[in-house]
Amino acid sequence: MSKKRETELSSLERSEFIVRKERLYGQLLAACAVLTIAVTGGIILSLSGQALTFFGHVSPIDFLTGQNWSPLSNTPSYGVIPLISGTLIVTVGSAVIALPVGLGAAIYLSEYASSRVRGIVKPLLEILAGIPTVIYGYFALVYLTPLLDAPLPIRQTIIPGEFVLVVPSISTFNALSASIAVGVMIIPMVSSISEDALSAVPDSLREAGYGLGSTKFDVSTSIVVPAATSGIVSSYVLALSRAIGETMIVVVAAGESPKMPTFPNILENFTESIETMTVAMVNIASAESLGETVAYESMFAIGLTLFAITLTMNYIAELISRQYREEY
Amino acid sequence: MSEPDQETQAGSTDETGNSSLIETHVTSDTSVDTQGENPTSVVETRNLSVYYDEEQALDDVNLDIYEQEVTAIIGPSGCGKSTFLRCINRMNDLVEAATIEGELRFRGTDIYGDNVDPVALRRQIGMVFQHPNPFPKSIYDNVAYGLRVQDETVTDEIVETALKRAALWEEVKDQLHTSALDLSGGQQQRLCIARAIAVNPDVLLMDEPASALDPIATSKIEDLIEDLTSEYTVIIVTHNMQQAARISDRTAVFLTGGELVEFDHTTTIFENPADDRVEDYITGKFG
Numbered sequence: 001m002s003k004k005r006e007t008e009l010s011s012l013e014r015s016e017f018i019v020r021k022e023r024l025y026g027q028l029l030a031a032c033a034v035l036t037i038a039v040t041g042g043i044i045l046s047l048s049g050q051a052l053t054f055f056g057h058v059s060p061i062d063f064l065t066g067q068n069w070s071p072l073s074n075t076p077s078y079g080v081i082p083l084i085s086g087t088l089i090v091t092v093g094s095a096v097i098a099l100p101v102g103l104g105a106a107i108y109l110s111e112y113a114s115s116r117v118r119g120i121v122k123p124l125l126e127i128l129a130g131i132p133t134v135i136y137g138y139f140a141l142v143y144l145t146p147l148l149d150a151p152l153p154i155r156q157t158i159i160p161g162e163f164v165l166v167v168p169s170i171s172t173f174n175a176l177s178a179s180i181a182v183g184v185m186i187i188p189m190v191s192s193i194s195e196d197a198l199s200a201v202p203d204s205l206r207e208a209g210y211g212l213g214s215t216k217f218d219v220s221t222s223i224v225v226p227a228a229t230s231g232i233v234s235s236y237v238l239a240l241s242r243a244i245g246e247t248m249i250v251v252v253a254a255g256e257s258p259k260m261p262t263f264p265n266i267l268e269n270f271t272e273s274i275e276t277m278t279v280a281m282v283n284i285a286s287a288e289s290l291g292e293t294v295a296y297e298s299m300f301a302i303g304l305t306l307f308a309i310t311l312t313m314n315y316i317a318e319l320i321s322r323q324y325r326e327e328y
Numbered sequence: 329m330s331e332p333d334q335e336t337q338a339g340s341t342d343e344t345g346n347s348s349l350i351e352t353h354v355t356s357d358t359s360v361d362t363q364g365e366n367p368t369s370v371v372e373t374r375n376l377s378v379y380y381d382e383e384q385a386l387d388d389v390n391l392d393i394y395e396q397e398v399t400a401i402i403g404p405s406g407c408g409k410s411t412f413l414r415c416i417n418r419m420n421d422l423v424e425a426a427t428i429e430g431e432l433r434f435r436g437t438d439i440y441g442d443n444v445d446p447v448a449l450r451r452q453i454g455m456v457f458q459h460p461n462p463f464p465k466s467i468y469d470n471v472a473y474g475l476r477v478q479d480e481t482v483t484d485e486i487v488e489t490a491l492k493r494a495a496l497w498e499e500v501k502d503q504l505h506t507s508a509l510d511l512s513g514g515q516q517q518r519l520c521i522a523r524a525i526a527v528n529p530d531v532l533l534m535d536e537p538a539s540a541l542d543p544i545a546t547s548k549i550e551d552l553i554e555d556l557t558s559e560y561t562v563i564i565v566t567h568n569m570q571q572a573a574r575i576s577d578r579t580a581v582f583l584t585g586g587e588l589v590e591f592d593h594t595t596t597i598f599e600n601p602a603d604d605r606v607e608d609y610i611t612g613k614f615g
Binding site: 204 | 417419422447448450451454455457459461462464465473476477478520523524527
């Protein structure tokens, strides 16, 4: 008995080594967290610094309300609205495709597909996410645009059926094919993250639904999707952020002509070449006469604006998902 | 066996039958012997066997469930009692690996027949699960859910009646539109019962409905179950033998391998079982 007591007491003693080891682990992990925050902070700082210099030359009001973007001309003009509208056109266009299709694919994979089908289809969908975006860009330019540009009868032989949306005439570089390509590119992001969220909904909720005489569609739409709202919204936000930031597809397929949007015929905006914020930045960065010019600094102002847009979007999405969150 | 007209017939007799039987059973729902000598069987199984892949979960079960009684299904873990319950509303359809042999008739219709819709069946046979599983919605929407998916009108009155029937109304009447997940476990389980009876099923299946609850919540659920037989036929799986003895009219004892060893009036099973294994099981558990 007494021997046993002694061993127990000694095993209760605090080991300096273990304490130090634990502290070290904690510090290493904290360093990882700090690093990511520091990098983000650094980016914001460098963006803001250069953007502030820019706003010393061009007033923020002129920048944010100007309707003409021509930084490299002899009489430069720095109105960002054509660029924002270009980005918006591509983002909205791709969202119209990717959000419903991605969620539909996720619901199919999580609720309808057998485990065998899911095992095959899910990795295949994720391959889409691994295709370099420049390939999407050329796919849009070389395949999609001619298809959209073809006269109606030819289009109908390629894709049978009536076309409700008639695209009258389409430029070689156009926002429509770029939007479609960006939409296809972000589908896997929506479907994969949404599918994870849907699959995480406990089976007990599905059983409760089936037990009350729900069809599979009822269970999917009125129980599983609402319970997974916050995950689905995150997938949307990530995918839209990708679309907003997408550069390669847009520069290849939609061209580089900053343009004010036309109203009220919104669809017309899709048939023409546009320029997005990201493409404008690339243009400036690759221009010959670089240096501490106003045009160079305008790049950072666009960057900051882009950053503000994505940040706002993330915040709104957070509010939405909090509003509709159904915890289980 | 499964002509569609027969199905609708069964449905309509059930509705009129229910309302006329309420009165006659109010006085007799505590005693087995006054149930009458020729009770109507609601569910009948004939040579029912179930396999999960190669593993046999139920072995040639023949069992009749009688109208407006509480039938308890007891037995050790893994004896197939939950499997049996889940066959009755075809919940096992959701398990890819499950295969079902034999016949299971509900009001005369073979529910595994070709033209039986499991969704329609589950509207007649409600289910309450082992762990309370309210939807992450408001209390009101939980009760209304079944009516909504069945395209029936939801009225405040129906919701109130169902909650009263489940002995929950007094506790929640001022917070109907708050989340069901804020309720205690026992309240959640009574909400699940309210949700199940709101659509007015014929049969209620209960899979160890009180096993996750404390003794006070359990006794409330038990009182509720006895009370429910005035309108519904209840089949309850339980691992708690005192519970089976307290609340059921008949008891079926399953033993390992999915074999139905004995099925009789609950008093007979607990006082004078015919099979030695049943006696061993019951006395062994009671010590």
